[in-house]
Amino acid sequence: MTSTSLITGASSGLGTEYARRLARRGDRLVLVARDAARLEQLAAELTREGAVDVEVLSADLTCFEGIAAVTSRLTDPARPVATLINSAGFGLPLAFETNDIEDEVRHLRLHDEVPMRLMHAVLPSMLARRSGTILNIASASAVMPRSTYAACKAWLVMFSRWANAQYASRGVIVTAVCPGYTHTDFHARLGLPKGEEGIPNWLWLEAPRVVTESLRDVERGKAVSVPSRRYRAIWTLAQLAPSGLMARLAERGR
Numbered sequence: 001m002t003s004t005s006l007i008t009g010a011s012s013g014l015g016t017e018y019a020r021r022l023a024r025r026g027d028r029l030v031l032v033a034r035d036a037a038r039l040e041q042l043a044a045e046l047t048r049e050g051a052v053d054v055e056v057l058s059a060d061l062t063c064f065e066g067i068a069a070v071t072s073r074l075t076d077p078a079r080p081v082a083t084l085i086n087s088a089g090f091g092l093p094l095a096f097e098t099n100d101i102e103d104e105v106r107h108l109r110l111h112d113e114v115p116m117r118l119m120h121a122v123l124p125s126m127l128a129r130r131s132g133t134i135l136n137i138a139s140a141s142a143v144m145p146r147s148t149y150a151a152c153k154a155w156l157v158m159f160s161r162w163a164n165a166q167y168a169s170r171g172v173i174v175t176a177v178c179p180g181y182t183h184t185d186f187h188a189r190l191g192l193p194k195g196e197e198g199i200p201n202w203l204w205l206e207a208p209r210v211v212t213e214s215l216r217d218v219e220r221g222k223a224v225s226v227p228s229r230r231y232r233a234i235w236t237l238a239q240l241a242p243s244g245l246m247a248r249l250a251e252r253g254r
C-alpha cells in the first residue's frame with residue numbers, strides 16, 4: 001500500500017530534496033511551508049515526474065493557525081501519515097544579545113516546539129498501527145556551544161534519542177538528522193551569499209547526500225544520523241575536546 005509522508009520546510013533545501021526522494025520511492029506527499037507558489041511549483045514538477053499524489057499545505061509554523069492546520073492533517077484518521085519530516089527552520093545572527101527577542105522566540109518555536117507538537121499529533125496513530133517514521137532535522141552544531149541555534153538543535157537531538165528508545169520497540173523510529181554545512185537556501189536567507197559564509201570548501205555537503213545517508217540510517221533504526229564521515233569524526237571529537245577549545249572553534253563561520 002502507498003504510504004504518505006508529510007514534510008515541513010518542503011519549499012526549499014533539504015525539505016525539497018526529501019520530497020523528491022520520497023516521491024521517487026512512491027510515497028504520497030504532503031508539502032508544508034509558507035511559500036505556496038514554490039510548493040505548487042514543486043508539486044507540479046513531482047507530478048510530471050510520476051509522483052502518485054502531492055498535496056500542498058501552505059502554513060506559517062510559527063503561528064497558532066499554521067500549527068493547527070498541520071496538526072489537523074496529521075490527525076486525520078482517513079488519511080494516515082506514515083512518515084513525518086520536520087525540516088522547517090531558519091538561522092539568526094549569532095549575537096543573541098542584539099537579536100530581536102521575538103525573532104528568538106519564533107526561532108525556538110520552529111526548531112523545537114513545532115517538531116514536538118507535530119510528533120505529539122502523529123504518534124498516537126503511528127503507535128496504534130505499530131508503524132511510523134519521524135525524522136527531525138537537527139544539526140551537527142548540536143554538539144557545539146553556538147548561540148541559540150545549537151541549543152535548539154541539542155534539545156531536538158536529545159528529545160529524538162529519548163523518543164527512539166521509547167517508541168522503536170512499538171514500531172516507530174525517530175531519528176535526529178545532524179547535517180553539517182549543506183548547500184541550500186539557509187545561508188543566503190541569513191544574508192550570506194554563496195561563497196561568503198566563511199566556511200572552507202571541504203566542510204560543505206550537498207543535500208542529496210544528506211538525504212541518502214539519513215534515509216539509510218533511518219532504515220537501520222538509528223536515533224541519530226550524522227551524514228558523512230568527516231562530520232561523524234567532528235561529532236565524536238567535539239564531545240571529547242575541552243569545552244574552552246570547543247567554544248573558540250564554535251565562533252568560526254556561519
Ligand code: NAP
Nearest residue numbers: 009011012013014033034035061088089181182184185186
Ligand atoms: P532552507 O533551504 O532555507 O529551507 C528552510 C525551509 O524552512 C524552507 O522550506 C522554508 O519555507 C521553511 N520555513 C522557514 N520558516 C518557516 C515557517 N515559519 N513556517 C513554515 N516553514 C518555514 O534551509 P535548509 O538548509 O533546507 O534547512 C532545513 C533544516 O536543516 C533546518 O531545520 C536547518 O536548521 C537544518 N540544517 C541546515 C544546515 C545547512 O547548512 N543548510 C545544516 C544543518 C541543519 P518557506 O520560506 O516557504 O516557509
